[in-house]
Amino acid sequence: MYLRALRIENFRAIRKSALSFDDGTALIGENDCGITSVLDALELVLGFDEKSRRYPPWLFHRDLETGRPRGPIGIQLRFAERHAGEWSGAEYEPFEALLPAAGKRPRELWYEARVSPAGARDGEAEYRLRSPRIKARSSDPDLIGRFRRMNPVIRVPAGMLSGHGPARNWPDGREADGLKVSKEMRDLMARINRAVNTRLSGRSLDLKSDLEDGYLAAFRLIEMGTIKMGKWEAGLTRSISEIIGWRPDRKRSRNTTLLRDPDSDSERLGILLLIGALIRARPGGMAPDADPLWIIEEPEAHLHPITLTSVAMFVSLIQRQKILTTYSGDLLSAVPLSQLRRLVRHDGELHERRVRKxxxxxxxxxxxxxxxxxxxxxxxxxxxxxxxxxxxxxxxxxxxxxxxxxxxxxxxxxxxxxxxxxxxxxxxxxxxxxxxxxxxxxxxxxxxxxxxxxxxxxxxxxxxxxxxxxxxxxxxxxxxxxxxxxxxxxxxxxxxxxxxxxxxxxxxxxxxxxxxxxxxxxxxxxxxxxxxxxxxxxxxxxxxxxxxxxxxxxxx
Incomplete structure (x- = not known):
């Protein structure tokens, strides 16, 4: 699914905002403009486990004079078809009752979260799905859970590409629903992380050998996606194949098609940095029909410009919706002007400015x-x-x-x-x-x-x-x-x-x-x-x- 717009009310630094998104979107603004609050809101409502979707008191936007919350938190995500009829596949059948019949224009599905300051127990939100064109809505937890699994967030915080950012870990590599990642897959993930960490720490005794080992581990993960494996593993390996530029042949598990062969150590390192960040962000895998939203924050942090260029090139290969934040002019100059969003916050209201078509x-x-x-x-x-x-x-x-x-x-x-x-x-x-x-x-x-x-x-x-x-x-x-x-x-x-x-x-x-x-x-x-x-x-x-x-x- 394609995130077209986001509306936020009374969440952290934001009293009110309305943002739009493209397939690729770059958010820029000064340090206190509220970009982090926007990304936190996205991750919160599309989170992979219940613990990540709690709304503690400090998340409410407060009146500066009284210190009290201004009102309930409201977060609305507006998803749309990329083209008319995209949601006609079998994976979208559970949402059929919420959607109008396919027509000439793309359909929309709105996902909303609302929580009052004195709301449900332990700051839980009320979630619902609804269509703007027909009077249909649903608060069914199973349906909303499926919606989240189909639209996960892969958030790569500043520094994670270079191994400095936080990793998301679960006991025994389990996802929220208890599905376990296989030992072989975890070992391959460890090889990739080891290759990246030894290179970045300067402890590598043989750079080419370390990069080659990590690269081969990445290919083995892709090959695992062509054979029988857990569904959460398959979703993760598909994202890895998009980064690396390979498309496995489903009929012959050993055959692959190379879209672009990295011809330098810098390019291979760029690939491994991106894959390593993906593994740290989603160590428990993803659903096979997931359409993840990539959020990449300040990828320039701790990276040499040559390595950053390599990472940016392979990010562009990912055929998924992406949100980028950056303070690098060089990186921003490579983003199409139409994808740029300049955010300015004044009196709690977050304003979006963009260059219209x-x-x-x-x-x-x-x-x-x-x-x-x-x-x-x-x-x-x-x-x-x-x-x-x-x-x-x-x-x-x-x-x-x-x-x-x-x-x-x-x-x-x-x-x-x-x-x-x-x-x-x-x-x-x-x-x-x-x-x-x-x-x-x-x-x-x-x-x-x-x-x-x-x-x-x-x-x-x-x-x-x-x-x-x-x-x-x-x-x-x-x-x-x-x-x-x-x-x-x-x-x-x-x-x-x-x-x-x-x-x-x-x-x-x-x-x-x-x-x-x-x-x-x-x-x-x-x-x-x-x-x-x-x-x-x-x-x-x-x-x-x-x-x-x-x-x-x-x-x-």
Whole structure:
């Protein structure tokens, strides 16, 4: 089944939220935005045993003044067919009474949990399944249990890929319903974990041998999936085969089809890290008809970038729904823009922002990805984009802010060069993702055109600053810093007297570079007795800092 949407009320840090999901979804946000609460809610209602579905008092969202719960916890998961008629198979027959007849559009099935602060014994929730299109619902424990088994969560917390995260263990390897995993399968799991742990700990005496042993153990697990085994084992081995890229031939148990052969130790290590995380997350296996939801949290934790790239590649092979959380710009830049969800929490309400379909043309999407996402992968995490035309502004403005006592990185401000990309793509993406922005434009015809183009996106005049000079170099020349360019030009006093400011600035750029001149301007401004920061830029930086600090409230 495909999780299309999630609604949460009064759960932990979240008073209210409504989130949407794709086949692959990347959740980003600041540390206190509530992403962990979202993932905990998913794991709680789709948990594999009764103990994991308790609702202790601290899970209720509370009023800050009274300290009392604001109301009952409500969690609603909206599942849908990926395509019309998908749920017509035999495995979905138990839910037939809850579903309308298959038609031209995908059907939905909603799974809901509700628990009041003074609710059922020991914080138990009331669960039910219902259809939004027909008045049918069920609270049958057996049916709900089957629904959970068909939709398990494979949660890989931060660090688990590298062996640092928590493992989920059950006595004797038993699942909640008492089904036991065979000794052979547990031994193979141990071989995989041993290969991963010796590699990561640096204790490996023979890296290739250890990787090969773990790899062979993984293949043996896949082969076990083609012969008679417990149903929970079969579900787990199927997930392993998806990671490794092999598809066993059910007619001939020894024959397999390789979708992609890992040709380096880094790729093999990436496979084993992912399989090891799966085993630690689901040591008791899964039902054979399970359609697991993968939740992978901060996979970059403790991993070298090469290994992370390998893991990410094999994650992409998993033909299941996936939710990713990350603080890695490089990893995020590989995620399609449409799958990105930017979460901001204000006053307990969790807001989702995403780039809707067809907002950007194909050309705009390509330019935005090439010139911004791939070159500056961290910009999606920013609170505010300071849109600038060229290289000089990119170097100068953060340093000017430092002289004023502000650090752009700490304020969540990124300077974004848009000249190559064009102004429209970053403006559209900023509006869609709820990122604040400010435009600094030169005083030439192109700059005036940029200001005019930004008019449709303006909600207040404080979002634009137009320099009254051709470019920022001429701007600083006219504000008392002509000497910086004259010295950098290496021209004689006689030639300087004959040339216009524009020609002198051009000579200075040819002799040095724009980054060099930018740093020279900063040094000159910081010198005692200098004219200081031009008031126009000082006012702009103050405005940007204010916008960035108000970002959560403005999004709400």
């Amino acid at each position: 067809n907002v950007l043309s194909r050309s705009e999407l390509r330019r935005f990805h090439y010139h911004l996402r791939s070159r500056f992968p961290g910009v999606s995490f920013s609170r505010l984009w300071l849109l600038v035309e060229g290289e000089s502004e990119f170097w100068i403005l953060p340093q000017l802010a430092s002289l004023m006592g502000y650090e752009f990185a700490l304020e969540g401000i990124s300077c974004v060069e848009f000249a190559q990309c064009g102004l429209m793509p970053p403006l559209k993406v900023a509006r869609e993702l709820g990122i604040q922005w400010h435009l600094l434009a030169d005083g030439d015809d192109a700059g005036k055109a940029y200001i005019k183009a930004a008019g449709d996106f303006l909600d207040e005049d404080s979002r634009v600053t137009l320099l009254r000079h051709k470019d920022i170099e001429r701007f600083f020349w006219e504000h008392g810093y002509s000497g910086v360019y004259e010295r950098a030009s290496k021209l004689s006093p006689q030639k300087l007297q004959k040339l216009t400011p524009g020609r002198i600035i051009q000579a200075a750029v040819r002799k040095t570079s724009k980054p060099y001149l930018a740093l020279s301007i900063i040094e000159a401004i910081a010198t005692d007795g200098s004219p200081g920061i031009p008031p126009r830029l000082e006012k702009m930086i103050e405005s940007c800092v204010q916008l960035a600090r108000e970002a959560p409230e403005r999004l709400a």
